[in-house]
């Protein structure tokens with residue numbers, strides 16, 4: 447690789463993972479609650495889902511988690527006593543209308559935000575009891591995010607963006623370069639390591655974001671409407687890619703989406719309505 451991910455600016459960059467992973471997820475504007483559909487009975491389960499075959503304990507465990515924004519008359523309870531158990535390797539989709547609490551749920555699961563009450567365990571570790579530093583380490587070592595808006599750093603090349611989690615882990619440059627190259631090849635972007643996000647299509651940008659999410663070998667992938675900004679053909683490609691990579695890596699994945707195709711790829715689909723989680727009709 448020529449210029450590689452040392453960068454068009456020829457310098458080694460250092461980024462905190464708040465900059466990297468917090469950019470989209472910290473977006474929060476008070477909005478009126480969407481009444482949304484009522485919870486329905488039943489459960490959508492993909493035939494042959496691997497989740498049911500897993501016999502060890504859950505990888506993600508959520509017990510009666512509540513999260514309220516604001517106080518008094520303007521308070522909005524985004525999560526109402528949500529409980530959830532996700533076995534290792536499960537590909538779980540969560541659907542719900544705008545404002546139903548999907549982003550809030552992913553944020554508290556991944557340690558980007560704190561629940562008001564309840565307990566969350568990821569990989570056996572109690573996220574709700576973690577200090578800020580421990581949450582940072584969780585986001586660096588265990589959890590990867592994919593956002594609707596891609597969340598790439600615009601001044602960095604594709605390879606540099608993908609390499610960020612490895613820099614944070616202190617991986618040496620040679621190993622990093624190899625792993626970045628492999629990650630880009632995995633998402634079909636081996637020809638584009640030196641292009642910046644602005645020089646890539648939306649679908650290619652999301653591929654870069656997917657490569658960045660996977661390069662560090664996280665145990666948990668959280669994807670917040672990953673195809674929301676893509677046309678339907680590109681969305682389909684991205685959905686297939688996410689589905690394939692989740693299965694290949696065996697990681698646990700929780701994806702929020704409205705997209706019926708992505709829903710059909712999941713092992714299980716849950717519906718969130720006004721901050722309450724139920725099985726999908």
Ligand SMILES: Nc1ncnc2c1ncn2[C@@H]1O[C@H](COP(=O)(O)OP(=O)(O)OP(=O)(O)O)[C@@H](O)[C@H]1O
Nearest residue numbers: 474476477478479515524544545546547548549550
């Ligand atoms: N920082 C905040 N301050 C106040 N209210 C907030 C904040 N963040 C979210 N909310 C409110 O919490 C509720 C859940 O929001 P959340 O973003 O989790 O929903 P969502 O299902 O992800 O919506 P969307 O699909 O539009 O992203 C909404 O009523 C929203 O207005």
